[in-house]
Amino acid sequence: MEPVERFQLDALAYLQCALGLLGSVVLRRMDSAYGRYASPGPAFRVPARAAWALQELPSLAVPLGVCAGTAAERLRRAPNRILLAMFLVHYAQRSLIFPFLIRGGKPMPLYTFVLAFMFCIYNGYLQSRYLSQYAVYADDWVTDPRFLVGFCLWLIGMLINIHSDHILRNLRKPGETGYKIPRGGLFEYVTAANYFGEVVEWCGYSLAGWSLQGGAFALFTFCILFTRAQQHHQWYLEKFEDYPKFRKIIIPFLF
Structure with a gap:
């Protein structure tokens, strides 16, 4: 039974990769x-x-x-x-x-x-x-450079994600309505700093685990969040004339 289930878990991981790519296409069209x-x-x-x-x-x-x-x-x-x-x-x-x-x-x-x-x-x-x-x-995998770098990326990504969510929650003062341009943290460089943090987090998890299952989750996350980040970026550019044009979509200094 074990080889069969292991094959099934690998198949589920490949399916997750396909769902991420498909989800990215669907989100672009709707x-x-x-x-x-x-x-x-x-x-x-x-x-x-x-x-x-x-x-x-x-x-x-x-x-x-x-x-x-x-x-x-x-x-x-x-x-x-x-x-x-x-x-x-x-x-x-x-x-x-x-x-x-x-x-x-x-x-x-x-x-x-x-x-x-x-x-x-x-x-x-x-x-x-x-x-x-x-x-x-x-037993010594926890000292392997892949695990150590991956764990650090996971922790940094989670902290970026939490901090960015904090910034978004506090954009409006009590009683205010409407949308504002996010300021501070990595929002000074990218539109979707919260998404960037989550992508870094799961890429770190994938590197630390060095597995098909972890890699599939990281790919799925990137496909979905990058597409959403593109939508957010375009929305901000259309909504605010003074939106900083130098900001990237999700990856600082890249795209």
């Missing part, structure tokens, strides 16, 4: 339906805080369930435990902390919420099952 882009139509919507908390929660709950319900032999080794902890720390922040810091926030269309919820189940299972049952690392 308007996003969240936040500032959501139309005021009659479609059923989920309150912002509830949507973010519930849609991200499977990426925390599924891995905990996978590990609790199986022997999780590989988690006896430090590299596997650290890598899984990296994944869980991010989603603990995204599902248990981030949603409750949101100020206002527009309700999310139900289908957008459902798609995000399903992806988090998918990816939570893929990453946790692989790390808990099949990922094989030497």
Whole structure:
């Protein structure tokens, strides 16, 4: 059974790569339906805080369930435990902390919420099952340059993501409405500093784990967030005449 499931996990990783590329194409051809882009139509919507908390929660709950319900032999080794902890720390922040810091926030269309919820189940299972049952690392992997650089990138990316979200939350003073140009942090260089942080985070996770499953997640993240960042960048350029033209889309000094 083990070779069969290992093959299935690899197949799921390749499928995730394909979904990322397909999702990027689809997002380019249709308007996003969240936040500032959501139309005021009659479609059923989920309150912002509830949507973010519930849609991200499977990426925390599924891995905990996978590990609790199986022997999780590989988690006896430090590299596997650290890598899984990296994944869980991010989603603990995204599902248990981030949603409750949101100020206002527009309700999310139900289908957008459902798609995000399903992806988090998918990816939570893929990453946790692989790390808990099949990922094989030497005991000294935690001193390997790939792990050390990857871990540092993961930590830096998470801090950038959290700091950038803080800037976005505090753009408006109490009682103010409307949109403003983000200032401070990496927003001085790119339009989507929060997305840049998340891309760096998962690229670091992928490097530290050196696996197909981690690489697939990083590729999926980049494909989706880069496309969204392009949409944000164009929106700011059209909305604000004084928007800094030197700012890149998502990667400082590149694009």
